[in-house]
Amino acid sequence: MSKTTRLLVLFIPLALFLGMTLFLLRGLFSDPTELSSALVGKPVPAFELPDIYDTDTMHTEAVLQGQPMLLNVWATWCPTCRAEHEYLNKLAAEGVPIVGLNYKDDSREKAVNWLNTLGDPYQLNLYDELGKVALEFGVYGAPETFIIDAQGRVVYRHVGDVNERVWEAKLRPLFECLQQGAQPCEV
Amino acid sequence: MRSLMTLVFGLSFMLLSQHATADQREFETAAQQQLYYELINELRCPKCQNQTIADSDAPLAKDLRDRSYDMVMAGQSKQQVIDFMVARYGDFVHYQPPMQWSTSILWLAPLLAIGLGIVVITFMVRSQKQQPVTLSAQEQARLKQLQQGADDDS
Numbered sequence: 001m002s003k004t005t006r007l008l009v010l011f012i013p014l015a016l017f018l019g020m021t022l023f024l025l026r027g028l029f030s031d032p033t034e035l036s037s038a039l040v041g042k043p044v045p046a047f048e049l050p051d052i053y054d055t056d057t058m059h060t061e062a063v064l065q066g067q068p069m070l071l072n073v074w075a076t077w078c079p080t081c082r083a084e085h086e087y088l089n090k091l092a093a094e095g096v097p098i099v100g101l102n103y104k105d106d107s108r109e110k111a112v113n114w115l116n117t118l119g120d121p122y123q124l125n126l127y128d129e130l131g132k133v134a135l136e137f138g139v140y141g142a143p144e145t146f147i148i149d150a151q152g153r154v155v156y157r158h159v160g161d162v163n164e165r166v167w168e169a170k171l172r173p174l175f176e177c178l179q180q181g182a183q184p185c186e187v
Numbered sequence: 188m189r190s191l192m193t194l195v196f197g198l199s200f201m202l203l204s205q206h207a208t209a210d211q212r213e214f215e216t217a218a219q220q221q222l223y224y225e226l227i228n229e230l231r232c233p234k235c236q237n238q239t240i241a242d243s244d245a246p247l248a249k250d251l252r253d254r255s256y257d258m259v260m261a262g263q264s265k266q267q268v269i270d271f272m273v274a275r276y277g278d279f280v281h282y283q284p285p286m287q288w289s290t291s292i293l294w295l296a297p298l299l300a301i302g303l304g305i306v307v308i309t310f311m312v313r314s315q316k317q318q319p320v321t322l323s324a325q326e327q328a329r330l331k332q333l334q335q336g337a338d339d340d341s
Contacts, residue, residue, distance in 0.1 A: 033236065035276075036277070038275060038277035039275070104246070136275060140247055
């Protein structure tokens with residue numbers, strides 16, 4: 001072996017080490033609990049669910065069409081939902097349309113009571129007692145917030161609470177892009 | 188000490204028996220039962236990162252077991268149930284990842300490691316063989332003598 005090849009061989013472990021470092025460094029800043037939705041780019045699943053205030057009124061997937069909107073999955077047993085509720089109220093006051101999906105709540109009364117005391121940012125609220133529709137959406141926890149375009153397609157799913165930081169950094173640019181009707185809109 | 192051991196044994200037995208009874212289901216055929224258990228041990232709970240839905244006590248895992256059971260009892264095949272789950276929860280939900288560009292490293296990495304090993308070993312063996320032989324002064328003289336002898340013969 002000549003001197004240069006010998007030197008090169010000696011540097012192989014260093015190169016491998018640096019490669020591994022870069023690869024693992026990325027892992028430090030990624031959140032493994034945040035899964036991207038399998039539904040992105042697809043139309044929302046078909047469903048029929050009662051309204052939370054009046055279980056005789058039924059809603060279908062048609063309520064998620066017509067304009068870009070948020071679909072917020074929430075429940076009273078979910079502390080993070082409580083944390084984001086104020087911010088949802090604020091967004092609703094700014095004119096952002098939000099549809100609620102009440103996910104496997106302890107009871108309907110509790111949920112209605114929550115809306116009456118904390119304010120109701122939702123245009124309407126779907127009451128998913130058994131979580132069967134949430135399963136169609138691939139929901140695996142609460143809160144989750146889907147951004148849905150005017151054609152009723154899922155554009156993005158955010159896991160965790162919606163707050164000032166998330167809204168300004170990720171969701172608002174995407175949402176405003178959808179409102180302007182420009183295509184394609186990406187995060 | 189002894190009573191503590193008894194307590195620990197007793198408690199773990201209770202846990203075991205509870206686990207076994209938590210998910211009692213009725214099946215019409217043995218094939219359905221086998222398919223159901225195969226599925227819940229191959230589907231991954233989206234909420235709990237590294238547990239199968241059979242392992243996990245999360246409410247979501249129960250929902251997915253219920254759905255798997257319903258689908259098995261409705262006569263759906265294994266692939267149909269898996270496709271149903273993957274369509275909603277993504278590839279994450281299945282413990283056997285599909286072969287595609289982003290997952291190819293799972294298949295290639297072992298082959299690469301073996302390949303690299305072979306290359307390294309070959310290099311090492313070669314460099315061992317090529318070590319120059321140094322002769323002592325005595326040996327040098329003997330070598331010369333032999334060479335001269337050979338020259339004389341020819």
